[in-house]
Amino acid sequence: xxxxxxxxxxxxxxxxxARTNAVVKLLGALVITAVLVVSADPVTSGVALxxxxxxxxxxxxxxxxxxxTLWPIVVAALISGWGTAVLSPEGGPVLxxxxxxxxxxxxxxxxxxxxxxxxxxxxxxxxVLLTTDPTDLADGLAQTLKLPAxxxxxxxxxxxxxxxxxxxxxxxxxxRRARGAGGARGPWAALTEFAGLAFTLLVQSLRRATxxxxxxxxxxxxxxxxxxxxxxxxGRVDVVVGCATVLIAVAAVTLSLLTGxxxxxxx
Amino acid sequence: MTAEPTAQLTGARVVxxxxxxxxxxxxxxxxxxxxxxxxxxxxxxxLGPSGAGKSxxxxxxxxxxxxxxxRSASGGLSVAGVDPRDARGTVGFMHQDPETQVVxxxxxxxxxxxxxxxxxxxxxxxxxxxxxxxxxxxxIPLDHPTTALSGGQKQRLALAGTLAMRPRLLLLDEPTAxxxxxxxxQLCRAxxxxxxxxxxxxxxxxHRVALWEPVVDRVIVLGxxxxxxxxxxxxxxxxxxxxxxxxxxxxxxxWVPRTRTPVHASRRMSPEAGETAPGSHATAPLVEAPAxxxxxxTTPLGAIPETAxxxxxxxxxxxxxxxxxxxxxxxxxxxxxxxxxxxxxxxxAVSRSQPxxxxxxxxRRRALTAWRRGETYPEPxxxxxxxxxxxxxxVDVRAGHALAVTGVNGAGKSxxALTLAGLLLPVRGTVRxxxxxxxxxxxxxxxxxxxxxxSRVGTVFQHPEHQFLRPTVREELAFGPRQRRRxxxxxxxxxxxxxADADDAxxxxxxxxxxxxxxxxxNPFTLSGGQKRRLSVGTVLAASPRVLILDEPTxxxxxxxxxxxxxxxxxxxxxxxxxxxxxxxxxxxAALGAHELRLGS
Numbered sequence: 028x029x030x031x032x033x034x035x036x037x038x039x040x041x042x043x044x045a046r047t048n049a050v051v052k053l054l055g056a057l058v059i060t061a062v063l064v065v066s067a068d069p070v071t072s073g074v075a076l077x078x079x080x081x082x083x084x085x086x087x088x089x090x091x092x093x094x095x096t097l098w099p100i101v102v103a104a105l106i107s108g109w110g111t112a113v114l115s116p117e118g119g120p121v122l123x124x125x126x127x128x129x130x131x132x133x134x135x136x137x138x139x140x141x142x143x144x145x146x147x148x149x150x151x152x153x154x155v156l157l158t159t160d161p162t163d164l165a166d167g168l169a170q171t172l173k174l175p176a177x178x179x180x181x182x183x184x185x186x187x188x189x190x191x192x193x194x195x196x197x198x199x200x201x202x203r204r205a206r207g208a209g210g211a212r213g214p215w216a217a218l219t220e221f222a223g224l225a226f227t228l229l230v231q232s233l234r235r236a237t238x239x240x241x242x243x244x245x246x247x248x249x250x251x252x253x254x255x256x257x258x259x260x261x262g263r264v265d266v267v268v269g270c271a272t273v274l275i276a277v278a279a280v281t282l283s284l285l286t287g288x289x290x291x292x293x294x
Numbered sequence: 295m296t297a298e299p300t301a302q303l304t305g306a307r308v309v310x311x312x313x314x315x316x317x318x319x320x321x322x323x324x325x326x327x328x329x330x331x332x333x334x335x336x337x338x339x340x341l342g343p344s345g346a347g348k349s350x351x352x353x354x355x356x357x358x359x360x361x362x363x364x365r366s367a368s369g370g371l372s373v374a375g376v377d378p379r380d381a382r383g384t385v386g387f388m389h390q391d392p393e394t395q396v397v398x399x400x401x402x403x404x405x406x407x408x409x410x411x412x413x414x415x416x417x418x419x420x421x422x423x424x425x426x427x428x429x430x431x432x433x434i435p436l437d438h439p440t441t442a443l444s445g446g447q448k449q450r451l452a453l454a455g456t457l458a459m460r461p462r463l464l465l466l467d468e469p470t471a472x473x474x475x476x477x478x479x480q481l482c483r484a485x486x487x488x489x490x491x492x493x494x495x496x497x498x499x500x501h502r503v504a505l506w507e508p509v510v511d512r513v514i515v516l517g518x519x520x521x522x523x524x525x526x527x528x529x530x531x532x533x534x535x536x537x538x539x540x541x542x543x544x545x546x547x548x549w550v551p552r553t554r555t556p557v558h559a560s561r562r563m564s565p566e567a568g569e570t571a572p573g574s575h576a577t578a579p580l581v582e583a584p585a586x587x588x589x590x591x592t593t594p595l596g597a598i599p600e601t602a603x604x605x606x607x608x609x610x611x612x613x614x615x616x617x618x619x620x621x622x623x624x625x626x627x628x629x630x631x632x633x634x635x636x637x638x639x640x641x642x643a644v645s646r647s648q649p650x651x652x653x654x655x656x657x658r659r660r661a662l663t664a665w666r667r668g669e670t671y672p673e674p675x676x677x678x679x680x681x682x683x684x685x686x687x688x689v690d691v692r693a694g695h696a697l698a699v700t701g702v703n704g705a706g707k708s709x710x711a712l713t714l715a716g717l718l719l720p721v722r723g724t725v726r727x728x729x730x731x732x733x734x735x736x737x738x739x740x741x742x743x744x745x746x747x748x749s750r751v752g753t754v755f756q757h758p759e760h761q762f763l764r765p766t767v768r769e770e771l772a773f774g775p776r777q778r779r780r781x782x783x784x785x786x787x788x789x790x791x792x793x794a795d796a797d798d799a800x801x802x803x804x805x806x807x808x809x810x811x812x813x814x815x816x817n818p819f820t821l822s823g824g825q826k827r828r829l830s831v832g833t834v835l836a837a838s839p840r841v842l843i844l845d846e847p848t849x850x851x852x853x854x855x856x857x858x859x860x861x862x863x864x865x866x867x868x869x870x871x872x873x874x875x876x877x878x879x880x881x882x883x884a885a886l887g888a889h890e891l892r893l894g895s
Contacts, residue, residue, distance in 0.1 A: 162403055184397050190441060191393055199715050202760035205753035206833065207744035207777040223763060230819055231759065237360075238394035245360045245387035246397070246455060247411035256406035256419045 043086035043264060044158040050167035051265040052159060055272030056151035061278045063148045068290040069140040070283040076147040078275035083154065100149050108142025167259050174218050176253060184243060188235055190227060199224055305334035305495035306384055306462035308355065312369035315350050324350055326520040328369070337489060337496040339506050339528065342516030344852055345540040347820060348499040352465045354378065355497070355557040356387035373463055388463030390787045392448035392467040401427070402436025404451060408459040415781045426458035431486045435778030437447070444703060446477020450484060457488050464489060466498045470505065473851040474878050476503060476701055485509065490542065501852050503532065504547040543854030550881045551857035558632060558866040559887020629870070632694030636731040636841050636872050637714060637739070642723035643685035644706055644713040654719070658741060665736045680721045683709045684893045686725070691841055693730070696863070696873045696888035707876040708756070708845050714874060715753040715843050716740040731840055745781035748774045750835030754844040758826040766827060767810055770818050772800045774837030800836060807862065808832045824855035831862060842866060843874045848882050860885045
């Protein structure tokens, strides 16, 4: 029901990961992502991805459900992999030769590695977004990580406006169609219609933002010390999830080093 | 309800000494020489013409005004003896937009937000949150998502958030302007109870006087010059200032601006159809769906007046898709007799949920092909997966007649309007234009392209700004006719020159009728609320549609704009246009002499 869920596809806000503290999830995701960002080999990516899928499955989000909600990301990863396979100069026996397209075993492996790495890097961040209520995340950022409350809460309020804007986009499109706009075909017409829609939405959003700022100010936001109504809770779940993420990161690097496949991004 | 001993609260005393406000770039100040003392616990209704600076005054008192360099304000202002900017938590402030009144995504968190900012200790926050919610009658779980609330509930939530802070001065800027009647009354009651119990000082800006009259004990009326024109005990002042208030467009209790009765209403005289003379609220004819269907497929709602027995008898809507070649059809310029059915809906079920974009395009393509061949496109009986917002609707929209769609919030009124306009596909049943309206286009309005649509059905949405497309008022009015002209030009290039002249004349005439001549080159977004409303109606009138559909046209409008709007609609009715209004406004239904279609009863 809340912002991110309505903008991105929804994965239920119940279950193990939803109960995990937002900061633990965020840090866990950071650890895994950091390891993947500095390592460029398929073993690290593969182990990390596998570990994440296991953790998600244990938390009640099976691979099939992931695939149906996050298919655009899978498609994006496959496309980037395909691009690499086509363009990569890696050698090896030729598998496919179609005009200028030449795919060798080497280039296919490189493509696969890119796709795998893309997926493994994208998954942690998305998981955090999909299983965390934005308010809880803000609480964690401000109270546990001590980020400036003013900044965090302003971002949170802005996020709510995004939701309002998404709804408004549909109404706007119908309102403009009623005036006879937007019926023309062709990319140029589509582009001008999009620009018109976006402009109107922008005008509305600026007004909204001003009024929201007024509301927040009238409720005493912005100056002086503040208290927090909600307490970020830490429990056994958080220890489990925290350890699991560290384990995934460590296992990925260790296995990769043991097999001799590990390669830093700068190597 | 109180979970902790309440500190004895007293209202704040408000003092204005020669207070004034002059927006930079405006010729005249909006507020001038205000010398006012509002005693603790006093309940004040602040009235005045739109744009008189009432909101500015409230914002200044709340310490949230937009005066960064301090050049706009003059004179002195204090709340409980201090500058409002330094009186955090002393003043509670609410404005009229429910969407931006809510800060957080869960009900409890939103009410707690103000308390957190006032650094109230955590253990005291939640009891106060629950107490505030109870006082405003919002008995919903604390983790209820705020997006799922109605406009009226959002306003009450905002009130709860404000009351939880225990302000000593409560400032309300048109709190019920975007809320339906029932929601407005609930909010008003909650405010009345709260200020009475706490002794809070109250200042309300609102042009629906009847709502607040029982709550307030003092009325202050600002004149057009931004000075205090009347100030005194509520009832006495409302009486003394009545003439000025009516002139300013304030909804004075027991008064509705006088408007002309449309011809169709004054002629209607068929008692067997349950119709009576228009003009009084109670007797507005009520039409129950479904209507009786006669053997030839036409469904008169009430009797067609005698004038309808002329040239164009209403065609059978259902057959129109298949009927003959375009040459047989009525030409667009042919006059239509009042009472002729233009649009008819049969056993309609409507929903906001629509097929995907590609499915819509496919349906449109196939149905158009079928139409060109003179065949009927086989529609599925029921579109699966869509829960109807309203169903079993059978209704005719007739030339020169007004139809009012009424009903509670969420009854599917706006959805029905959009479906009639061809902007949404029905879940079940059909909407068909008769030959008189469709002429050379398909009978199914959802198949019309932009140009076909604007010259047949004009739809005015609730928020005028949603429909503004061009940078100036003049271009905005010329947009619809130009669409129509462009289309005609594809067939006959010579015809367009003559049309262009006629269209220019139409735009000039509209500018005059809308009283927007002086603002012809202004940007539509910079107009006042009432001007925007008039322009939004004008933009669809410019393409001379035969059917006009308006969603809550009078919502939140002052009496002046209301009168101008009704006059405009009556002119259109008398010119033979069919008018459909979605509305809560009983006075509007009466003034248009509209048939009433009540949904969800």
